[in-house]
Amino acid sequence: MPHVIVKLWPGKSEQQKQQLSDEITKAVTNILGYGKGSVSVGIEIVQPSAWVRDVYHPDIRDKWDTLYQRPGYDPSYL
Structure with missing residues (x-):
């Protein structure tokens, strides 16, 4: 049950954050063999x-x- 947290500075669009989340999810499922439903990705904005x-x-x-x-x-x- 991988949970990935990405912390980044402000300024990225919702589209960029969604694309990053999708690509992380894809990598986790392909490399570790988990189903998509087992992966969660959080994005935290840090000043x-x-x-x-x-x-x-x-x-x-x-x-x-x-x-x-x-x-x-x-x-x-x-």
Whole structure:
């Protein structure tokens, strides 16, 4: 029962968010063999001013060893 949460800055259209959700769902079902009904995708909008505090520290820095794709940006520039 995979649940995927995507956190991103504001500014993407509903169409872009739906397309991203559809593609994530498709990848999960194809790669992991789950049915579409077993997959859920959430999209959370995070203001740029809150990114380091609300996303980078708890979800990236503090879980570095669990990341399969690591960011290439320096959070001190955000």
